[in-house]
Amino acid sequence: MSARPEPAGQGGSTDTGASPSLQSLRALLAEKFPEAHALTPSQEETGGFEIELGGGRRQRFGARGKVSEVSGSRGGGALFLERLLESVAQAGAWAALVDVGGGYDPAPHGQRLLWVRTPKMAVALRAVDLLLRDGNLPLVILDLQMAPQPLHRIPASTWYRFARMAEPTGTAFFLLTPTPQAGAAAAQRWKLLNQWSLQALGECRSTLALQLAPARQRGGWPMTA
Amino acid sequence: MYATLSIPEFALQAALGHQPEAWRRPVALVDPESGRLFAATVPARAAGVQNGMTPAQAQARAPELELLHRVPEGEAALQAILLEAAGSVSAYLEATAPGLCTLDLQGLTLEGGPHRWGEAVWKRLASPEVPLRLGVAANPDLAILAARVATEREPVCVVEHPSAFLDPLPLEILEPPPELIPILSDWGIATLGALRRLPKGEIAARLGVPGVRLWERAAGASRRVLQLVRAAELFEERFDFEHEPETASPILFLLRRFADRLVERLNAVGLVAGALRFSLPLSDGTLYERYFTIPSPSADTDLLFRVLETHLETLRLDHGPTGVRLRAFPVKPGFRQARFFENNLRDPNRFAETLARLLALAGQGNVGIPRRLPCHRPDAFCVELPRLGRAEVVEENASSPPLLFGLPMRRYRPPLPASIQLENAAPCHLNSPEASGPVIGCLGPYRLSGQWWQEGWSTVEWDVAIGGPRGGLYRLSQQGEAWQLEGCYEQ
Numbered sequence: 001m002s003a004r005p006e007p008a009g010q011g012g013s014t015d016t017g018a019s020p021s022l023q024s025l026r027a028l029l030a031e032k033f034p035e036a037h038a039l040t041p042s043q044e045e046t047g048g049f050e051i052e053l054g055g056g057r058r059q060r061f062g063a064r065g066k067v068s069e070v071s072g073s074r075g076g077g078a079l080f081l082e083r084l085l086e087s088v089a090q091a092g093a094w095a096a097l098v099d100v101g102g103g104y105d106p107a108p109h110g111q112r113l114l115w116v117r118t119p120k121m122a123v124a125l126r127a128v129d130l131l132l133r134d135g136n137l138p139l140v141i142l143d144l145q146m147a148p149q150p151l152h153r154i155p156a157s158t159w160y161r162f163a164r165m166a167e168p169t170g171t172a173f174f175l176l177t178p179t180p181q182a183g184a185a186a187a188q189r190w191k192l193l194n195q196w197s198l199q200a201l202g203e204c205r206s207t208l209a210l211q212l213a214p215a216r217q218r219g220g221w222p223m224t225a
Numbered sequence: 226m227y228a229t230l231s232i233p234e235f236a237l238q239a240a241l242g243h244q245p246e247a248w249r250r251p252v253a254l255v256d257p258e259s260g261r262l263f264a265a266t267v268p269a270r271a272a273g274v275q276n277g278m279t280p281a282q283a284q285a286r287a288p289e290l291e292l293l294h295r296v297p298e299g300e301a302a303l304q305a306i307l308l309e310a311a312g313s314v315s316a317y318l319e320a321t322a323p324g325l326c327t328l329d330l331q332g333l334t335l336e337g338g339p340h341r342w343g344e345a346v347w348k349r350l351a352s353p354e355v356p357l358r359l360g361v362a363a364n365p366d367l368a369i370l371a372a373r374v375a376t377e378r379e380p381v382c383v384v385e386h387p388s389a390f391l392d393p394l395p396l397e398i399l400e401p402p403p404e405l406i407p408i409l410s411d412w413g414i415a416t417l418g419a420l421r422r423l424p425k426g427e428i429a430a431r432l433g434v435p436g437v438r439l440w441e442r443a444a445g446a447s448r449r450v451l452q453l454v455r456a457a458e459l460f461e462e463r464f465d466f467e468h469e470p471e472t473a474s475p476i477l478f479l480l481r482r483f484a485d486r487l488v489e490r491l492n493a494v495g496l497v498a499g500a501l502r503f504s505l506p507l508s509d510g511t512l513y514e515r516y517f518t519i520p521s522p523s524a525d526t527d528l529l530f531r532v533l534e535t536h537l538e539t540l541r542l543d544h545g546p547t548g549v550r551l552r553a554f555p556v557k558p559g560f561r562q563a564r565f566f567e568n569n570l571r572d573p574n575r576f577a578e579t580l581a582r583l584l585a586l587a588g589q590g591n592v593g594i595p596r597r598l599p600c601h602r603p604d605a606f607c608v609e610l611p612r613l614g615r616a617e618v619v620e621e622n623a624s625s626p627p628l629l630f631g632l633p634m635r636r637y638r639p640p641l642p643a644s645i646q647l648e649n650a651a652p653c654h655l656n657s658p659e660a661s662g663p664v665i666g667c668l669g670p671y672r673l674s675g676q677w678w679q680e681g682w683s684t685v686e687w688d689v690a691i692g693g694p695r696g697g698l699y700r701l702s703q704q705g706e707a708w709q710l711e712g713c714y715e716q
Contacts, residue, residue, distance in 0.1 A: 081633075116583055130582050145635065
């Protein structure tokens with residue numbers, strides 16, 4: 001239960017008792033300062049990034065200082081990644097994307113996205129190590145969807161090490177993989193269930209984003225209306 | 226009160242500064258313009274060498290005399306150091322002559338009196354590389370004379386009683402006009418005291434204006450306004466190696482010392498380092514140079530040193546360095562009021578350091594902010610390094626984001642070669658290292674033109690759904706007869 005009313009236009013509970021002028025003022029403030037309304041009060045406490053799903057529902061992914069894992073079919077998850085980066089961009093925050101294979105197709109909202117691309121797994125893990133130690137960025141994403149090397153060769157201890165490094169700095173660390181890798185080191189695990197057909201390539205991307213179907217497998221928060 | 230800082234044997238200091246043994250040999254400097262001797266060391270003068278001689282005359286007197294040309298660059302650098310040192314004492318300073326700088330001390334509190342203050346200033350500014358003399362007096366010309374009279378043993382000379390100070394000094398110290406020297410000599414005037422005792426009116430009647438000026442200087446009564454200059458803010462440290470170092474350790478050691486000194490100097494004038502320029506002259510005569518911007522300008526020694534250390538960790542050179550140079554570019558400590566909802570980096574300097582490490586790790590062009598180029602060509606983007614520090618402000622995005630269609634794609638860079646079977650001019654089977662199988666559906670063809678100077682369609686693209694265990698959604702492109710797998714949407 002939040003003591004602060006949810007900002008207008010964020011899908012939160014609406015303050016029906018507020019006068020129309022107050023509501024219009026809130027709407028004006030939300031429009032003028034979107035970055036101030038990008039995080040709900042509960043998010044400010046625990047971190048995480050909200051993505052709007054279909055039917056007016058919103059789902060919060062990730063947590064401050066924790067490892068979160070999102071798996072889907074190989075090569076997939078690009079839409080989820082784009083939505084996640086958009087959510088970070090709305091908050092006006094910095095994010096780092098360590099891209100093994102360098103397959104990321106730059107999106108228009110990339111003012112504060114630090115992209116590190118490399119074909120080598122060892123370099124990518126070292127880059128994540130540096131970024132988590134740095135502690136400046138609230139979000140670090142390691143995208144292994146296009147990794148050319150087999151993922152099972154990464155020692156399991158790597159993810160525990162990253163979890164320990166992310167905790168003191170409060171950095172939310174996301175791992176995008178074709179199959180779950182982080183085990184118990186991941187505080188949250190999600191599986192993307194979407195099976196896209198050829199017709200999806202002709203639809204508007206914001207409409208497709210509403211069809212994202214992440215299944216919560218470990219930790220995380222329930223979906224909010 | 227006025228003070229004068231002087232560097233004795235200025236031209237020789239500039240030429241022989243880093244060779245202490247040269248001072249013990251007969252060495253003379255030749256002015257390239259006049260072709261005559263300009264300055265000489267004490268052993269050279271002892272051998273009969275005098276300024277103004279031709280090199281032949283000088284070598285006739287001292288056969289072992291070494292002749293060197295003046296070093297104008299060295300003199301300019303030494304003068305800049307002198308002005309910078311003077312600028313740390315007072316803002317009102319005059320570059321009186323090469324190696325001579327006069328300061329107006331108005332508004333300054335000379336703590337402990339002129340003597341103690343002068344000694345404290347000299348201790349702060351003098352160094353083995355730059356010997357200084359300091360003169361303090363009631364007027365500029367008297368202060369200059371005091372600085373000239375100061376010696377190595379007593380480098381600070383304070384004139385409290387002008388008459389007692391001036392009277393015993395030889396007339397030559399005022400460098401009188403050449404036409405007056407024989408006249409005064411005939412009169413038997415050899416000291417300033419003897420000149421001062423002559424009536425000023427009589428001097429004016431016989432010697433005119435130059436004579437009156439000389440008399441006023443000899444009496445310590447001359448008054449003039451300083452021609453003020455602004456001290457050059459040159460914050461640079463340098464060291465030349467006798468032997469090329471084989472590891473980075475000696476360079477790091479020096480850089481740490483340089484950073485300490487620079488920070489001390491910056492603190493003295495209330496500035497911080499906004500950028501650093503690190504240079505290594507190499508044994509093959511080239512210069513390795515790197516410029517570092519400090520995202521959040523600072524005068525923290527550890528921070529400045531870390532920037533350099535991080536760079537040196539990954540530096541590989543083909544030739545050994547013969548010296549080290551470090552220059553700090555000072556800026557005023559800036560305080561920018563952040564916007565209320567601004568979400569900036571916690572420690573921009575640390576982030577810049579991490580960025581440098583990432584660049585060394587992944588390589589140039591693989592780290593940065595990806596930006597789409599303003600064109601419709603596929604995969605047209607550039608990677609820019611973030612502009613941190615003062616420029617690190619989120620750009621206001623006035624226009625609404627473009628409407629995008631379809632799933633975002635993950636690209637193969639470079640595109641993978643593919644072999645395609647066609648049926649009714651559309652792909653029906655794909656075979657490539659990443660995916661293979663029958664085409665169960667396709668969208669296209671999407672024709673792309675090349676550059677404006679090219680005619681016709683250069684590329685044809687297809688979005689295809691591949692069936693089978695190695696299937697998925699892919700993008701294919703055809704250039705001429707060659708097919709390529711551009712990227713995948715889902716496998």
